[in-house]
Amino acid sequence: MSGMIKQLRVVFILLAVLVVAFPLTGYCKDKILIGTAISLSGPYAPGAGMTQIPNYKMWVEEVNAKGGIYVKEYGKRLPVELIIYDDKSDIGTAVKLVEKLVLEDKVDLLLPPWGTAMHFAVGPVANKYGYPLIGPTISSEKLRKVAHKIPYFFGILNMPxxxxxxxxxxxxxxxxxxxxxxxxxxxxxxxxxxxxxxxxxxxxxxxxxxxxxxxxxxxxxxxxxxxxxxxxxxxxxxxxxxxxxxxxxxxxxxxxxxxxxxxxxxxxxxxxxxxxxxxxxxxxxxxxxxxPKLPYPGAKEYYDRHVKKWNKEPDRWGSAFAYASLQILEQAIEKTGTLDRKKLRDVIATETFPTVIGPVKFEGGFNIQAPGxxxxxxxxxxxxxxxxxxxxxxxxxxxxxxx
Amino acid sequence: MSSTNNPAPKWLFPLVLSFIIIILAAVIPRFLPPYTIISLNDIFMYIVLTVSWAVFSGPTRYISLASAAFFGIGIYVSAVLGNVLPFLAAIALGGLASFLLALLVGLSSLRLRGMYFTIFTFGLSELIRHSVLWWEVNITRTVGRLVVSVDNITVYYAMLTIVLLTLAMAYFIKNSKYGLALLAIGESEEATDHIGVNVNALKILAFAMSAVFMGAAGATMATRWTYIDPSIAFNPLFSFMPVLMAIFGGVHRIYGQIIGATALTLLADMLLTKFPYYYNLLYGIILVAVILFLPQGLAGLRERMSKWRKHVLVK
Missing domain, CATH: 3.40.50.2300 (Response regulator)
Incomplete structure (x- = not known):
């Protein structure tokens, strides 16, 4: 009996090693992998839990209910899978986990963390690896000084x-x-x-x-x-x-x-x-x-869906911006027909995107549209x-x- | 500093071992996936903090909670001077600034004992954090600072060098008469004083030496984070983690401290990515369990095992 358990254990360990050593990335693309390191614990967690995480999860559900996002280069709809890590409201952890998402999990796209400080830390990292990032919770003039150095980063929120x-x-x-x-x-x-x-x-x-x-x-x-x-x-x-x-x-x-x-x-x-x-x-x-009274297409519907799904209203500032940043990502993929991040960035940087906060357009990395x-x-x-x-x-x- | 009357094998083994490790560590980045290098950088950071902390607090039993202050000063040196000085100079200055700060603190505080010393050092970290914050708000009129970023391989070699220097320092202090004197201070400070050891000078110097590499590590790691502010740089966690890691691995053995820092960093990584929602709970349970059942830390495990084996054999 114990011999069998021992054998089973060996098999199990071998399997575990195999899984770790050869992650099943596969060359047949069957999903869009999106990752984020965001605060699930620590002082930033309440903000993240109000403004971003509910919108991330809701958007993924909505997209997958449609069968995914249509990507032309694969000729089909690809469902979205979201990996969420906890950055513990700690900058060092956030930077490291974003690099893990990029280098180990090999995600197709990244979603931003919560808060100005976190965006300042994660923005340059995402830029280094060529991942477009649309930050819904950073409001800072200092960003203008570094914006030209991080062309993959976009500020969507109102600035001071x-x-x-x-x-x-x-x-x-x-x-x-x-x-x-x-x-x-x-x-x-x-x-x-x-x-x-x-x-x-x-x-x-x-x-x-x-x-x-x-x-x-x-x-x-x-x-x-x-x-x-x-x-x-x-x-x-x-x-x-x-x-x-x-x-x-x-x-x-x-x-x-x-x-x-x-x-x-x-x-x-x-x-x-x-x-x-x-x-x-x-x-x-x-x-x-x-x-939700704003005259932008989808604004009222977004509000209703949020209330229905989470049994609470979205906040009246960053939530809609966070959701809009996801809409932009989705539209950019559909427009370019690819998951090529360079092409996605270029489209985001130049085109206008209808969203729940109105028609968003970035100039020099900053959104010039505000709902108020x-x-x-x-x-x-x-x-x-x-x-x-x-x-x-x-x-x-x-x-x-x-x- | 190793005395010549030691029998050869005693220092030969660690020498050969560390030589092999150095060679391995130096060539390793060529063969490792990039994320592993990033993980190693984190492990190195905690090894430096833990071993440095234990150089002073281990033998003397003065529990210092000022690590965050020394680490944070290094971070700020790197943030302020990183774009005008070369990387290496910023690291060296970070270490120097921490050394000077520790000297100053040592002069003013080491006459305090036990709990009073611990509270004082903790208060000191907070004082520095708030002073820097005050300065930034009222003088420079901004809070966060952007740090010049450096690529991961360069950070790896810098951290590796700092780790090796830290270990060398810890090893030599431990095996010198100064290490013995520090141990004596921990046993009985009055007696040590009466024997004729200059207790205060020794304590202050050891304290300051332990701060050097914390500062250097701070200056190096700041380049990975690209953005810092006072609450990031002087995060109290950097004061508590070294204590925890040293206890977890075993305070009185350098290899114990290294194991503690490595094990806890890897454990935190694993829990954080596999169980993000239960991370704190699991982490806490494991810590409590180890401290309850292995009061000597992981390093005590070996001694326990051999004792237990003897016990069984005798029966």
Missing amino acids: REQGAALVDLLVEFGIKKVALIYVADAYGIEWTAEVSPALKAKGIKAVIEQSYPLGAKDLSPLLKKIKAANVDALLGMSYPPDTFLITAQSMGLKLNPKLFYLGVGVAFPVYRDKFGAKAVEGVMGAGAWN EIGQWQNGEFEVVAGKPKRTAKPIYPKPAWP
Whole structure:
């Protein structure tokens, strides 16, 4: 008996060695292998789990329900298989796993990780191996400095330059003269402030308070009390999700009621509305924006499918961008009829792609189409209020006081 | 430094063995798939951190949690100077900067003992992280930095060299009178002082020596990551992993430390890619199991086996 088990064990080990040594890549192409290293654990995991992973999985399911993506050079539809690795929210791990996907798993295409820092790390790696990457969660002016060095990388999300300008235009429209500008001491807050602060000055708007606070701050009430005492027309907070929630809760407690209340990342999350209640967040503005009312083909359908599949609404900013980046990839494959990554990159770099965020076109690696820059909660929907031509509703000003 | 009155075979074996390993490691990149080289780079990084950590903390029993500070300083040297200096110079400067920092820290902290020393070193890493962050936010007005990227083979040879130098340092300190003195400090610091050993000078020097190669490794690895910010560079994980790896493999044997670093890195890789959703759980269970059942680490396994064998034979 034990002899048989021993023999079986030997056979098993031999099989394992064979499988490891000769992965069955095969020359008969029967699927499109797509890989991503993204945060399943660590501080980036909530963002990744909201904005990207549900869209990745949903898209793969949808594509495979159609029988796959039609690739002309193989003369048939190829189903998509997705490999997801956990980068632990750690840059070293992310870089290494992306190289594993490329060199060992030999994926056909890569999907991006979550967050600005991760994109900066993974973008150059993908570029080195010639993999096009369309990054839906990087918003950084610094990217412009390196964009020419990484031609395979595309930034699809709104960048601080356009969004900051739209925000200042909104202030001008309301005739606001006195603001408080606070920002998280991380890349996002610093870059936004670098855009917004001079723009305010140019328009004659005075920032009576301009101050940073540390990432991961647990109590911002002293700063908010100071802002209340300064009696400003607008509070502009260039914040990350945890501080967005913190500032909102503490402003309610302190009855800090400026006429315009703007915060950064996190306002566009449905959970923001659900946590405080649609009534409480009425009139709050945030970085974004996207909503299913936008007149782009497929936008409403995408929203409905997302709600049906995940039993939760997509966030009103990055989610749609993440989904749009997948649509672009799919269209690029169908247009070129190949999985040749050089050809795919060239098509992505030059053509226009209809998506749920509108007709996307990249210029110098940056998407020039945006469904809107700033959003505002009105009656439980995140309405686009800036840039002006894309408005889905008239902005509410002044913002109603906290209940 | 090896004394001449040692019987020859004692140093001959490790010498020959390390010679073979060096030759193998030097020619290996030609024959290996590229991803294996990337994996080796990671293993090298952890070997450097673990063995360096153990050079000081192993014999003296001063548990340092400052590895992340030394490693991170190297990373920052590479990020700031990487585009004006050649790669090798950046690595050397990374090591030097860590050495100087460790000297400074040593001077101010090594009179602390036990838990106080550990907490102090941990606080130090955090202090440096926040100071760098403050500097970046308020002075340079940006947080992340892009690092000049270097190809994997070059990184491999650089890391290999650093590993070999680290091992050589660890070996020579361990087998010298200084190593004995450090061990004595761990047994009883007062007694060692009374024998006439300059306890403070020795501790500070050993501490600073252990930081050199951490800094050099940081400067090298930063080129693989291409983007860093203070929380990436001074990630507390780089303080805890060396301690864990040393305990996992066996603190008091250099080969134990190497096994610990290698095994844990490979284990993490395997779990992360095969079981991404249960990674943390499995990793934790294995760590707890090894520490519970093998308090001497994997290196203690051999001693346990031989003891057990004797036991059985006697019966």
